[in-house]
Amino acid sequence: MLAIVGLMVLAVPALLSANLPGARADAAARALAQDLRLARQAAIISGAETSFVLTAGSYAVTPGGTAHALPAGVSARIDGGDGGTIRFYADGSATGGTITVQGAQRRHRITVDWLTGRIALDE
Numbered sequence: 643m644l645a646i647v648g649l650m651v652l653a654v655p656a657l658l659s660a661n662l663p664g665a666r667a668d669a670a671a672r673a674l675a676q677d678l679r680l681a682r683q684a685a686i687i688s689g690a691e692t693s694f695v696l697t698a699g700s701y702a703v704t705p706g707g708t709a710h711a712l713p714a715g716v717s718a719r720i721d722g723g724d725g726g727t728i729r730f731y732a733d734g735s736a737t738g739g740t741i742t743v744q745g746a747q748r749r750h751r752i753t754v755d756w757l758t759g760r761i762a763l764d765e
Contacts, residue, residue: 666713667745674718674741675752675763677703677710678728682759685730694728696720696741718743734759 678694681703685692693704696718702709712718720726722739729737738756742749753762 664745664747667716667743667748667750670713670716670718670745671743671750671752671763673710674701674743675761677701678741678752678754678761681707681728682730682734682736682761685732685759686734689732691732692730694730696726716743716745728754730759 681692681694684703695702695704699717700709700711701718718741720728720739720741722737724737727737728739728741736754736756736759738754740754741752743752751764753764754760755762
């Protein structure tokens with residue numbers, strides 16, 4: 643019995659560390675989608691354009707937002723939009739685009755509809 647418990651104690655850290663890169667990608671995709679929603683909401687409330695800017699390894703909502711680093715082993719890129727930027731307008735619309743978040747074992751797509759500005763995350 644003690645030997646079985648000992649094997650389980652040794653196996654659990656290995657199993658958890660194997661799932662960590664995928665969990666980082668999941669968390670990063672959810673955080674990006676949430677910050678895109680906040681950028682859209684800020685544009686509507688303020689009546690002024692708000693931008694979501696993605697650079698190598700980080701992203702920020704401008705004006706006034708702080709930069710957020712992507713987790714280690716996670717990358718993101720914008721397809722469409724305006725280069726590395728998705729702009730949200732006072733009426734809720736956007737330039738649109740798709741953000742691909744890639745981790746070691748998982749990939750997520752966040753889609754921003756240009757007409758409505760709605761953000762959809764594939765789970």
